[in-house]
Structure formats: C-alpha cells, structure tokens
Amino acid sequence: MLSVYVDLALGLVVAFLLLSLLVSGLNEAAVRVLAIRSKFLWAYLRDTMDGADKKTGSWLPASVLGVFRVLPFLRDPRPRHSELPSPSKPGEVPETRTGDSMIKLLYERVREIDHGKRGRTSIANIPPARFSVAVMELASAENDVPQFLAKLQKIDSPLYGHLKGVWESAQGDLDRFRQGVESWFDGEMQRLSMLYKRYVKWVVAVLGIAVTLLFSMDGFEYAKTLLRDNAYRASVTAVSGPEAYDALQQQCTGGDPVPCVTEVLSQPALVRMMGQAMVSVSIPAEGDPGFEWNGGAWWGRVSTPSHWPGFLLTYVALLFGAPFWWDVFRRITGIKSKR
Structure with a gap:
C-alpha cells in the first residue's frame, strides 16, 4: 500500500517539476531576448x-x-x-x-x-x-x-x-x-x-x-489517473487462472485485454495528460513524431467547471517554482546533493 502513495507522490512531483521548468525557461528566454x-x-x-x-x-x-x-x-x-x-x-x-x-x-x-x-x-x-x-x-x-x-x-x-x-x-x-x-x-x-x-x-x-491552461493540466484528474493506473497494473500482475482473466476482460470493456494492457503499460499517465494540450504531440513506435491540433477537446476541458479546481491546484503548485519541486523529488528518491 505504501508503494501506491509513493508512486502517486512521485508522479505529481515530476509533473509539477516539468511544468515549473517550462515556466522558468519561458521567463528566462523573455529576460534574455529583451x-x-x-x-x-x-x-x-x-x-x-x-x-x-x-x-x-x-x-x-x-x-x-x-x-x-x-x-x-x-x-x-x-x-x-x-x-x-x-x-x-x-x-x-x-x-x-x-x-x-x-x-x-x-x-x-x-x-x-x-x-x-x-x-x-x-x-x-x-x-x-x-x-x-x-x-x-x-x-x-x-x-x-x-x-x-x-x-x-x-x-x-x-x-x-x-x-x-x-x-x-x-x-x-x-x-x-x-x-x-x-x-x-x-x-x-x-x-x-x-x-x-x-x-x-x-x-x-x-x-x-x-502553461496550466495551455496543457489543461488538471492536478486532481492526474492524481486519479495515477491511482487508477497503479491499481490496473496490480490487477494485471495478479492474473492467475481463468477467473482473474475474466475479471480483467470485463475491465477492458469486454474485449481482448491484451491491447488494453499494452496501451496502459506503454502510455504513462503523464504522457496521456500532456496529450490533452492545445497542440498534442504523438510519438509512434515507427516513423516521425506528429503534431495534431487539439483545439476542440482542449476548449471542452478548459470550459468545464469540474476541471477548474484541478487547474487551480496545478497553478498553485507552479508558483512554488522548479527548485522547490526538485528538492521534493530529491528527498523522495534519496538523491543526495553534491554540495
């Protein structure tokens, strides 16, 4: 059970750290150019x-x-x-x-x-x-x-x-x-x-x-996605016998669970959340990365009041800055500073 909360904390910290780095990078670019x-x-x-x-x-x-x-x-x-x-x-x-x-x-x-x-x-x-x-x-x-x-x-x-x-x-x-x-x-x-x-x-x-609105990053939704993926992976690893396989098949909407399992395991929650930005980036297994205009779905998320508390959570987290989230990440993972 403890590993579930550790995974949740790491997932949130990494997401906030990446977005905070993006904010800091945009600010530094504007400062240097001007x-x-x-x-x-x-x-x-x-x-x-x-x-x-x-x-x-x-x-x-x-x-x-x-x-x-x-x-x-x-x-x-x-x-x-x-x-x-x-x-x-x-x-x-x-x-x-x-x-x-x-x-x-x-x-x-x-x-x-x-x-x-x-x-x-x-x-x-x-x-x-x-x-x-x-x-x-x-x-x-x-x-x-x-x-x-x-x-x-x-x-x-x-x-x-x-x-x-x-x-x-x-x-x-x-x-x-x-x-x-x-x-x-x-x-x-x-x-x-x-x-x-x-x-x-x-x-x-x-x-x-x-940045929060551009990526439509709902912090609460992302946390629920992390917990759901963790529970799903646990159910996959616990498959033993036809009864467990039937339960897994029901979770995958009654179809073949193999493609469903492959999709979840190959697409982390962070990748799926970042794919809901105004312009999404797809990296296929073969071929070049592609860019896709995602304006309609993005506006649907931004204009939905149920996402606003999650947007507020993400925005407040970004105000702490990248150094704060790097320090939290370092403490959770045990990475020691060189100083």
Missing part, C-alpha cells in the same frame, strides 16, 4: 546618478504595469556599446548638466567587461568593488573628493547626497571612503535584486496561468 536585467540595472543607475528625465519622469517606473510596459519596449536606458577600452585618463564631470553625462562617465570605467547587444551594453551586474574604484577614478579627475562632490552638486546629481554622507562618515580618509562607497553600492544592489524578484513573481504568475 535584456531585462541589463535594462533594470541601468535604469536604476540613471535615476541614481543623473536623476529622473524631465519629460518622461523616472527611468525605473514605480508601478508594475509601468515596468512591464516601459522597460521592455518603450525606453532603453542602457548606454551605447563601445569597443574601445577605458580611457587612461578618467573623464571630468561637465560644468553643466548634459542629461546622461554621469552614466557615460561610469560606462567608460567599466566597459572592459562589456560585449554589445544590438548596439547597447549588455552589462547586467557591476561588482560593488568595481563601482567604488570607478568613483575613485572619477574623483581623481577632479583632483580631490570634495571638488568631485561639488561638481555633482552643481549638476544636480542624486549621487551627491549619497556620496556626501559616505565622505563625512569617512572623515576625509580615502580608503574608508572607497570602502564606504562599496558597502553603500552593495546594499543598493541587494535592494535592487529584491525589487527585481518582486516583478519576476508577477511574470511567473502570468506564465503559470498560461
């Missing part, structure tokens, strides 16, 4: 170093809809990619504000780690130590830190307030100032990562709904 991570970072840097745009406001919108609408399609905050190495002499902060002057100066100091992507930078992460060194290089171009801060104040850069507090805490010590800038930027990157994950959760939620 360069979301890089745009997120440089939008924050523009707000921090150059301030909000006078016409369009903040580069990193505050609302969820604003982020999804602006960053992927409408505005690209990333600097233009350059194949040239960083100049030997850091650029000086201009006397008057020129829009993205500070971003250009920062990019000059970090572009050795860059490679172009459709004419824009692909840098999605700047180590805090590298950022603090870049700030020190820009300060050296202005002869000293107080003069550098005065230039930032003159161009009305939001970075002035942050660095001024760090400089006062360092009490004029350049090494402590560099370490303070590094610690401050590290904290900002952690805060930005938390903000990014908050937006990613919305994307995963939408993709989870799409």
